[in-house]
Amino acid sequence: MDSRHEFSKNARKRPNENDDDDEGEDEAISHLIVHQKLPPFLDGKIKFSKQVNPVLPVKDPTCDMAVNAKKGSSLVKELRQQKEVKKAQRKEWELKNTQIGEIMNVKNEDEADAKNGSYKDKYSKHLDTLKADKKKIQTQRKSLPVFSCRDELLHIISENNVVIVVGETGSGKTTQLTQYLHEEGYADSGCIACTQPRRVAAMSVAQRVSQEMGVDLGKEVGYSIRFEDNTSKDTVIKYMTDGILLRESLSDQDLESYSCIIMDEAHERSLNTDILFGLLRNIATQRNDLRLIITSATMDAGKFSSFFGSVPVFKIPGRTFPVEIFHSATVVSDFVAQAVSQAINIHLGSKEDGDILVFMPGQEEIEVTCDKIDERLSFVKSQSPDVEIKELKILPMYSALSPEKQAEVFKEAPKGTRKCIVATNIAETSLTVDGVKYVIDSGYSRLKVFQPKMGIDALLIYPISQANANQRSGRAGRTSSGICYRLYTENQYKEELLVTSVPEIQRSNLANVILLLKSLNVKDLMSFKFMDPPPQDNMSNSMYQLWMLGALDNHGELTKLGRDMANFPLDPTMSKMVIESIADGCANEVLIIVSMLSGPNVFYRPEGREEESDRERERFYIHDSDHLTLLNVYKQWQRNRESSNWCSLRFINYRLMVKVKDVVDQLKHIMKTHKYRISSTDDENIIKRCICKSYFHQAAMLKNLKEYQNLRTGMPCHLHPTSALFNAGSLPKYIIYHELVMTTKEYMHCATAVQADWLSELGPMFYSLRTSVYNAEKKQKPLAIYTR
Template identity: 40%
Template sequence: MGVKIGEEVGYTIRFEDQTNPSVTVIKFLTDGVLIREMMDDPLLTKYSVIMVDEAHERSLSTDMLLGLLKKIQRRRPELRIIISSATIEAKSMSTFFQARKKDLRHAAEDSVPSHLPAVLSVEGKGYTVEIHYVEEPVPDYLQAAVGTVLSINDKEPAGDILVFLTGQDDIDAAVKLLREDTQDDRRRTSGLLVLPLYSGLSRVDQDLVFAPTPKGKRKVVISTNIAETSLTLEGVVYVVDSGFSKQRFYNPISDIESLVVTPISKASARQRAGRAGRIQPGKCFRLYTEEYFLKEMPTEGIPEMQRSNLVSCVIQLKALGIDNILGFDWLASPPPEAMVRALEVLYSLGILDEDAKLTSPIGYQVAEIPLDPMISKMILSACNFGCSEEIITIAAVLSVQSIWVSMWGAQKEFDEVKLRFAAAEGDHVTYLNVYKGFLNSGKSSQWCYKNYLNYQAMKKVVDVREQLSRLLRRLGLALKSCEKDTQILRKAIIAGFFANSCHLEEYSHNGLYKTVRSSEEVYIHPSSVLFRVNPKWVVYHSLVSTNKHYMRNVIAIDPSWLIEAAPHFYQVRTPNLAPC
């Protein structure tokens, strides 16, 4: 648009604001940030038009935002709301935004849009994509994907290939198979440039994906569903769609989040096929039958609202003054069990009182911090323990996806490097060592590369830490250092995560732990510095289920600290501690 970013056109994301209130007229921002803006401006009065893009993805924040916007528009009928997506079910979205009967009866008291939401179809510039299906279901989608790439390379004209697989393990395996094939210069596959694409890649590897394809080469990008809508790859003419993606499903009973390989929806299938028709007519090779697509594939995926931990969602709605959360106008109703679990967690942390209202000051302070409430409680407790300088560093690391870079084929070297930073207390203290090393290096990208660290993630940690520091000062809370007192540090962590405690099973030779709260069988994740160390008692940041239930970001503790931190949650029982 020919303007400088941050002036007429700007953006706001969590912990970063590139706008000028007196000049900016168009602002790009995440749905989560817009929800947080409602805390200071409940009716979003500074906006006259709000456009929600990629609404078909049905993220937790998007569903919350749509419910809130519907509520706002009843008070501000002049507000224009645009919901856009290439594959959205427009009719159902239009129905959601129509005023309910009880609203119409009270139209004189409360302004209600008198017209139905318009449904517009805007034809974008695109090319025809020829769809190919397999005749019979494939027994192994990974092998089928590799075979399809080789077939395209043999039979089809020039053009890059985009392959959709489920996750890093599948992608690395496919990359290995194709690279082994390309190393034989006598074969036609020697012209293939095979590249992975997933969120944990280093910046250097990401840049290779977006760089122009060298002359005489055909680029093959093997990606997760991040390439469905989040980014555009120039030069893609062929798409190979495995028909699967990896999604997170939260079980509120066990408090375990599982990464599950699931079939995609028709909406996702259309998005994937559309990647092939950006620059010229393309082809999409679907590794499933046409009959399955037409008769069995679900129209839309399961919204995040119905498969996620709702703790952060509940506290945001409470902070916006919405007390009747079950009566909130949801686009898709959340599971009652997940809602009850979220209320239990917030009550146990002292964030909600017995009437399910925000406590003062803790509840309101937690609501001000744009992080998971357990992390926020940890930060506030650290101010009392006198270790807030260290804890905001840990919180910043936990808020980014991963500071480590996965280097294919270099696991031994990676483990050796990680060992240099490892702390006996666990992952949280290890992160402090990494952060200190990064600062001592002068925030060097080369240092990060040598130590298998994601430079962009480390820069983000520094930025987030600075934002948290400013936020605590604004809340009138002092920043103090505990000067390497890791006991105090761990007690502050427990203040936020006491519900996530586990003990090692007696006579366990394979590192089997049981959660204190629900006796779930869990293991320390191999990425943890405590993997195979197996302290008797630990507290974890999150539980993820793949082939086993794994604890991520683990720290060793003394069990007596649990009663000290949460006497309302624990009581002593011989021989172990148990929740009330």
């Protein structure tokens, strides 16, 4: 296949032309031709999956809930637009400089962290107080449902290599099972591992277990998450994300260092968990000494049991209280506005104690919900000053929240105060919050869904499944009888929601997974035992991505470059950039750029000081490269002794910068382990060319004012307003970008200007230059041609 797009480059004179003679001169135009080539192994004849058709994460894309999910909340949109208007109208004199902030004693969390100890220490202190003042630890351990069946459970584990354990959230399976195995002596022959699908859960549970055992976190009990390893040679109980265990299998294919592996929250079916299922299924047949325990919070354990060969299922007796469920009488058009009203009605109308838990899709919806509940409640109080209204402590809960704010959610509310927790689906099963009596279920969550035709991941809102809905309602019956308000009709629950969620493996980009499986010598992907096979399109598109990066050869086999790329816990594109930087002599700079890209944006924009923040950000801009801008931020921070005060004055998140430094150090450790050379350069073009070597497949050409067009797909792409290139006087003709983020528009995240000849040289399977000559005397104009 070789369809083509053709674009013209800026006109340029022949080398020997007379500059003084403007009439009748010939000029050469270079046309960038884009090829759509496929490797032989993607000729359509080879199948990589038993799942031929795409798997949609929604039952019916035309149903009311699916349509409302696509539209989103009108209230959220309205507030977003209001913020943009305020930003445009705000005058510079309103906050002339940071001195006003100093006079007002405005401090950010990073400054406080720097003065009061590290954020890790603060998180530990917060977690140390959780529940400890309610009961003595041992009494509390014995009060958990799992304790009543401890001996029976341990007997079944001793008799079987693989056991499925079903227990409701709060049954104690996550914190107690590792300790029971330790008490039985399993740690004498190897470490006891417990995987978690989320970083927050791995950290918080490890902290809790270390507290229960009376040991320091990081010693006998530790945790390991990407770019953060808090374990030691003394660690016998190790909590980790499933991705960490997956990467450990590269160097220890039979996972010999572990005597027991607990795969917790298996019902969530994360991408890494599903791959581990396939690997551990084989390992368990080869290692009679290994004990594999799969835990789930749902009763749908039959599928797990069948997959592992009809292994026994053990159910921990529950102690949940009855939950009354109310469905909306009519279709809800704005779930955020309705949730706000429902929360206010509960707080004002219920005389009973009990906290409120509101489920929202993501951070933006959570913040708007919190703000609006607070605003509405303040208005009610102002209108009824003589009426005594109980205090309502409104708490957001999402993964990007600071650790100390996350820990606030678990604290018992003061007497006379009710908590209202507004959370993502992290509160469904991963974290247990006591005291919740009322649940408000919006009916939606955010899912990352890979779109193979466009080759991008889109984080979009979708209706939840019936299984999710049942998990959410169950949160109301943890400590007493409860009530769940579903913001969708009973008919919508039955007719519009899938029975169970589509596993992540069936809606994800699988490039990283395929690279890892190939590194584990899985040659035939069709023969790999997936619990639910990924769609053919996702598999072939992901293999295509690896081929164009040079990780796979024309036969679909792993290359040396691909094997080197697999050594890094990074997206394949960034892994390639790191490997290429070794030969290019810019490894130090690329490691910093990759580390800055691996986490959240380090800049923040406090409300009321947006313009001031934007001005500080612009001081770091490298006019033609967001990648080099990130490098500039990090290097200036280093030159200023990694100061928290320096960060504060420039609206940079100090905690995130410390995290970036940790990532840089860990990547350098990997480089040294594999004896890769780390060198440095000040030549910006060398760095930009190195970036282009990995991102040439994500190149775009300027179409009109601030709008670009993807060279390979023709898809419109826009520079983000925070990009260093956004306000450039003259925009570059060609750019490459880190990723495309779909929000209100298709925004390019982190863009860098490149040259047409770089694209043709570094991505020859896609691009080539063709030169044509025209005569200026005939007033011919070079035209941009777009053909298929």
